[in-house]
Amino acid sequence: MSLLVKICGLSTRETLQTALDAGADMVGFVFFPPSPRHVSLETGRDLGRQVKKRALKVALTVDADDATLDNIMDALSPDIFQLHGQESVARLRDIKQRFGRPVMKAVPVAAAADLAVLPGYAAVADRILFDARAPKDATRPGGLGEPFDWHLLENLDLKLPYMVSGGLHAGNVVEALRVTGAGGVDVSSGVESAPGVKDPEMIEAFIRAARATQELSVR
Numbered sequence: 001m002s003l004l005v006k007i008c009g010l011s012t013r014e015t016l017q018t019a020l021d022a023g024a025d026m027v028g029f030v031f032f033p034p035s036p037r038h039v040s041l042e043t044g045r046d047l048g049r050q051v052k053k054r055a056l057k058v059a060l061t062v063d064a065d066d067a068t069l070d071n072i073m074d075a076l077s078p079d080i081f082q083l084h085g086q087e088s089v090a091r092l093r094d095i096k097q098r099f100g101r102p103v104m105k106a107v108p109v110a111a112a113a114d115l116a117v118l119p120g121y122a123a124v125a126d127r128i129l130f131d132a133r134a135p136k137d138a139t140r141p142g143g144l145g146e147p148f149d150w151h152l153l154e155n156l157d158l159k160l161p162y163m164v165s166g167g168l169h170a171g172n173v174v175e176a177l178r179v180t181g182a183g184g185v186d187v188s189s190g191v192e193s194a195p196g197v198k199d200p201e202m203i204e205a206f207i208r209a210a211r212a213t214q215e216l217s218v219r
């Protein structure tokens with residue numbers, strides 16, 4: 001199965017176009033106002049039109065209520081909801097049933113004990129995104145540019161597709177894939193020149209580096 005590459009936190013036409021032209025499989029849009037990558041519904045609608053099925057549109061939310069998800073459905077019509085808050089297994093099931101879209105559950109990782117939630121989520125989610133657990137005083141649960149110990153995923157027995165994220169960049173993505181065996185990678189800070197400011201050349205370099213693993217058959 002080929003590697004999935006997700007560029008997350010896109011917020012401008014220019015950088016979205018760069019990600020699409022560089023071959024991103026997934027493009028993520030953050031609907032979380034405290035984030036420097038937050039996009040309005042109007043921007044989400046505009047950027048969503050630009051994707052034109054060249055990649056999967058991922059709507060990233062944090063403990064969003066149904067009204068918020070309804071608005072995002074209307075604006076972006078996402079291919080996947082990425083649930084990056086403390087959503088319960090029951091909430092995942094509820095969202096899948098209500099919106100008829102696949103869900104990717106973000107699982108914060110700092111220690112092996114964090115993986116104890118997997119059986120519950122794996123029974124409902126369509127894919128898992130492993131991300132570095134945010135510090136207690138963080139203003140957001142993701143997009144912080146810090147990795148976790150990828151070796152925690154070395155002996156993972158997960159029947160579900162999963163992605164690795166957290167502090168990835170062009171210089172470490174091959175190692176992250178080698179250690180974790182993940183089927184996908186996700187990046188935000190590692191392709192930015194400043195928080196929320198995506199850099200076209202960094203986007204291209206990240207995707208190039210990630211794709212190189214397919215030739216190296218690192219995974």
Ligand SMILES: O=C(O)c1ccccc1NCC(=O)[C@H](O)[C@H](O)COP(=O)(O)O
Nearest residue numbers: 008035142143144145166167187188189
């Ligand atoms: O990106 C954000 O600002 C964000 C805000 C709130 C919840 C999640 C967020 N990002 C989630 C992602 O999917 C990021 O790509 C992932 O956390 C990796 O981020 P980074 O370490 O900056 O590459």
